[in-house]
Amino acid sequence: MGEKAPETGANEEPQKKKSAPGDGEGRWRYRYGLWAVLGGLFTTLVTFWIAVRYYQDAKSVTNSASAVAAVLAPITTVIGTMVGAYFGLQAGQQNAQQAQTQAGEAQKQLAVAHNEVAKAQQALQIKSDQVGKLAAAIPDPELAGSIVGLTPDEVKMAQPKTES
Numbered sequence: 001m002g003e004k005a006p007e008t009g010a011n012e013e014p015q016k017k018k019s020a021p022g023d024g025e026g027r028w029r030y031r032y033g034l035w036a037v038l039g040g041l042f043t044t045l046v047t048f049w050i051a052v053r054y055y056q057d058a059k060s061v062t063n064s065a066s067a068v069a070a071v072l073a074p075i076t077t078v079i080g081t082m083v084g085a086y087f088g089l090q091a092g093q094q095n096a097q098q099a100q101t102q103a104g105e106a107q108k109q110l111a112v113a114h115n116e117v118a119k120a121q122q123a124l125q126i127k128s129d130q131v132g133k134l135a136a137a138i139p140d141p142e143l144a145g146s147i148v149g150l151t152p153d154e155v156k157m158a159q160p161k162t163e164s
Contacts, residue, residue: 032086033086033087033090036082036083036086037083040079040080040082040083043075043079044072044075044076044079047071047072047075048068048072051067051068051071051072052068055067055068055071131148131149131150134147134148135147135148135150135154135155136155138155141155141156
């Protein structure tokens with residue numbers, strides 16, 4: 001019959017499955033990389049076997065060895081270059097994705113920081129206005145300055161201008 005789904009409370013969030021290093025979209029890259037390496041190794045071994053068989057009747061060992069090396073050199077060079085390029089591109093793409101993720105997180109943190117700075121500047125302006133009004137309400141600039149922590153000149157600047 002059917003199995004019961006596990007009950008969760010109203011405040012509980014379903015747990016997300018943590019991905020292993022081989023899971024997800026990067027998994028296929030490693031599979032194809034493995035096949036590329038194995039294919040290159042297989043091709044090299046088959047070419048080596050054919051070259052050894054073909055040149056085994058050479059008159060001297062030196063001629064045979066140099067002939068096999070001459071046959072294998074271009075093949076192993078091409079295969080090595082392609083496999084190296086494949087893995088180099090994969091590593092570059094992975095690093096680019098990580099850099100983009102980190103840049104996005106840094107942008108979010110920067111936006112939060114700018115927001116906090118704006119809030120702090122606004123609160124500072126409000127408090128500054130309140131201190132100015134308080135200092136302006138006290139008729140003696142020296143007394144007002146000692147209460148609010150301003151110099152007498154700053155208190156005079158904060159007092160409203162009266163027209164004569």
